[in-house]
Amino acid sequence: MNKIDSAGHSIHFETQLAPLTDIIKSGKYSKIFVFADGNTSQLCLPLFQELLGDFQAFDLIETDPGEENKNIDFCIGIWKTLLDFEADRKCLMINLGGGVITDMGGFVASTYKRGIDFINIPTTLLAQVDASVGGKTGIDIDNVKNMVGAFTLPQAVFIESGFLKTLPKRELLSGFAEMIKHGLIVDQDYYKMLKKSDYKKISSDAIYRSVEIKNKVVTEDPHEKGIRKILNYGHTIGHAVETYSLIHDKNPLTHGEAIAIGMVCEAYLSSNNNNLSHDELIDISNYILTTYPKYTIKEDSFTDLLAFMKSDKKNENGQIMFSLLSSIGTCSINCSVTENEIKESLSYYNIINKNIAND
Amino acid sequence: MNKIDSAGHSIHFETQLAPLTDIIKSGKYSKIFVFADGNTSQLCLPLFQELLGDFQAFDLIETDPGEENKNIDFCIGIWKTLLDFEADRKCLMINLGGGVITDMGGFVASTYKRGIDFINIPTTLLAQVDASVGGKTGIDIDNVKNMVGAFTLPQAVFIESGFLKTLPKRELLSGFAEMIKHGLIVDQDYYKMLKKSDYKKISSDAIYRSVEIKNKVVTEDPHEKGIRKILNYGHTIGHAVETYSLIHDKNPLTHGEAIAIGMVCEAYLSSNNNNLSHDELIDISNYILTTYPKYTIKEDSFTDLLAFMKSDKKNENGQIMFSLLSSIGTCSINCSVTENEIKESLSYYNIINKNIAND
The missing domain is CATH 1.20.1090.10 (Dehydroquinate synthase-like - alpha domain)
Incomplete structure (x- = not known):
């Protein structure tokens, strides 16, 4: 009971991120980005790094936390950051956070250079039971929720109850x-x-x-x-x-x-x-x-x-x-x-x- | 020699838009939008309307012509216009123009409410022989061409040499x-x-x-x-x-x-x-x-x-x-x-x- 097969990808449960380490070590990707918000970079990144062990060669892209920031301005900021990092189509984006991070990170990844691979690590209960499955990505426009987005599947999803310990x-x-x-x-x-x-x-x-x-x-x-x-x-x-x-x-x-x-x-x-x-x-x-x-x-x-x-x-x-x-x-x-x-x-x-x- | 079958849709040649009239009359769509720029709304819309005959029940969304306007600001404007028109997921967007219109219109359509149907009517030689096939949509960011976009297929493409007569x-x-x-x-x-x-x-x-x-x-x-x-x-x-x-x-x-x-x-x-x-x-x-x-x-x-x-x-x-x-x-x-x-x-x-x- 540690895996659910979804369309074209797997949802891994309580694996201590072992399959993620394998994916990264495969050398398939030119660069790894971790996308997080101010909260998750503080509360979840340490556990993420601990589980990954040796492998730490990633660039962190951080955004402000909160649904009010799941908007097109932040999207543009992330697209430009990827461009500044000279991210090519073979890079991987790991979305580490709640639904705002996985929704927005998924949308940014699915549209940057017409689509790069991404992996979701939902760190809230809401994101684990809801945003983790179904391939919906999106951002809000004028406070209308998910008005712009796409149906795009991640390469994999990792659900670890360890991340919930930091949750109010x-x-x-x-x-x-x-x-x-x-x-x-x-x-x-x-x-x-x-x-x-x-x-x-x-x-x-x-x-x-x-x-x-x-x-x-x-x-x-x-x-x-x-x-x-x-x-x-x-x-x-x-x-x-x-x-x-x-x-x-x-x-x-x-x-x-x-x-x-x-x-x-x-x-x-x-x-x-x-x-x-x-x-x-x-x-x-x-x-x-x-x-x-x-x-x-x-x-x-x-x-x-x-x-x-x-x-x-x-x-x-x-x-x-x-x-x-x-x-x-x-x-x-x-x-x-x-x-x-x-x-x-x-x-x-x-x-x-x-x-x-x-x- | 009036049709090429592409992935999931057809490219129609010199049909005087007859299959488009059928699609519209099928009643499948809740609303029809025509997306054009200042040039094509002046030079190509009359022929479009003439070919469509009786059916004229569409709303026109117009943008400024030119590659420099194939950017995220204009995209946001179109998303908001669709929202103002209360466009739902069952509406259809007809992109009437050159590559800027079909690239940007396709991107807007493929991301509005996570995707509405769109049809391309390329009106320049460049758009007819290049942008018309392949499902690439996109916009420029910081003058970097098609930095953001998606692979999304239109419902159909119509190539009519009549539109080329207006072309410098x-x-x-x-x-x-x-x-x-x-x-x-x-x-x-x-x-x-x-x-x-x-x-x-x-x-x-x-x-x-x-x-x-x-x-x-x-x-x-x-x-x-x-x-x-x-x-x-x-x-x-x-x-x-x-x-x-x-x-x-x-x-x-x-x-x-x-x-x-x-x-x-x-x-x-x-x-x-x-x-x-x-x-x-x-x-x-x-x-x-x-x-x-x-x-x-x-x-x-x-x-x-x-x-x-x-x-x-x-x-x-x-x-x-x-x-x-x-x-x-x-x-x-x-x-x-x-x-x-x-x-x-x-x-x-x-x-x-x-x-x-x-x-």
Whole structure:
């Protein structure tokens, strides 16, 4: 159980980076770059170097941490840095960090000189269970998430729980939301197992199971024409809330916190429009609201949130499209919902939030 | 003889855009965008609209003409325009113009929301015989050509000689250089035929033959790992001269004029390093120097030119790599050449230029 085969590459688990050392030592690459942010270069690079052992001949490209820097200006900076380093098409880029680093590093690599090889070493729980599989790379434009990007596969992915030790609890919780989603959309037993577990002590087995689920879905539909859209459960509303929070809140929601809100709202829509039972709606709502901090979606943000949803990549012909549950463990794609229903679901989150607080 | 099948799409010749009308009428697309520059929207759009007939429901995205605008700032502008138009993943972008439009339009389309469909209608001879095949898209960064881009195939390509009627002679000559190259690298008979022809009256058959040659090469090696590199003949030095001229000359060289110079220099290198006969070197030099205007490569530009060559995408391990002829119609890849030899070849161009002028 130390490898999952994905399209054209492998995802390695808990190998202490041994296969990476082999790849580097093969001499296939003219130069090695490690792309990291200020946080990961401080917290994760030492472990990376320790695991690599003798081999230390790489150049470090460092960027500022945070989603707000996953933009085209930083991209241009990295392209120019590679050019300054005289990086040719046979160089390798190792992305060491969270989703911002793997998304942006993957995009930079897949477009520099029309594409150089890259390897992802996700160092956050979120990046390990979500960004690590599926070949999505991207950057934000005008605060619209992943508005520009490509589908490009890394040469390999390495998942090492050692990197998670440096992670604040809030970041663990952020990744945990995607794991809950994996249970909700395809695996009721996994969801039940997660409910019994402690997000602060995630097992390697649970991470493996999440990667396995995501890998199965994206392998079936690499370019998101159909079934892959189930992975967007919680994300249509969640992304909008995340974008709004990033612009307006002093201490913005993490991705997972926003997706957790989105999953409650979209469970409500699932119950209204896709036959999710009332009991399961309450089960999901309760579990998420007891696990994640409370948030209030302001009434006067509803119009902005709808505007963000309208620019969602999943939409077709101007219709906001949802992936909705029909039961815990089963998800349907391409569900259309009215704007009024969306507003209702936001109010549901606000109200049930208060109810639980009053319990 | 009205279609060439390329990887996953067709190149249509002289069809009066009939298959395009069918594609649009199929209703597969949520919205149609036509991407053009100030020149092509004035000179080519009327013919485009005339050929399309009834169907006129598209939005025009216009950019400034010229290679100097094939940059990331204009890209960002187009991405944002698509966003403003609420373009979803099911929209279609039709690139109507020369290589700048098809290169940049293709890159924008292949990265907007991780990829929308696009169709190329090259309206210059250069774009028809060169940019139309092979799936290369790209933009320049810091005046370094196509430093960022992707390999992405269009849905279809339409080649209509009607568009060439608006083209200045200098632009015809620019495209003609690539046709000469096609003859030089793989087809001696085609080269001889071109020598007897008049570049101002290019036949549809010749354009077809050039596209056929290029298509055969890129189909065999889509990602430029091997044989495709023969298409770079004349381009290692040619690109450097083009970049230098773009920065320093009041009236910069066209792409083809620069490639013509590159082909003479690289014929010299071919004769020195790859067994091209002296007679063939003289044949190529004479033909190009009688067809293209004379240019002087200034001695004090040699250092800059070498620096540009060092950042060429084809290089490996810091070595400047050439594709060199062994005879007219046969080309070898991955030839390395010393800096002194490169300088000699530049001087050869300058000297033989003068000799012919003195004839």
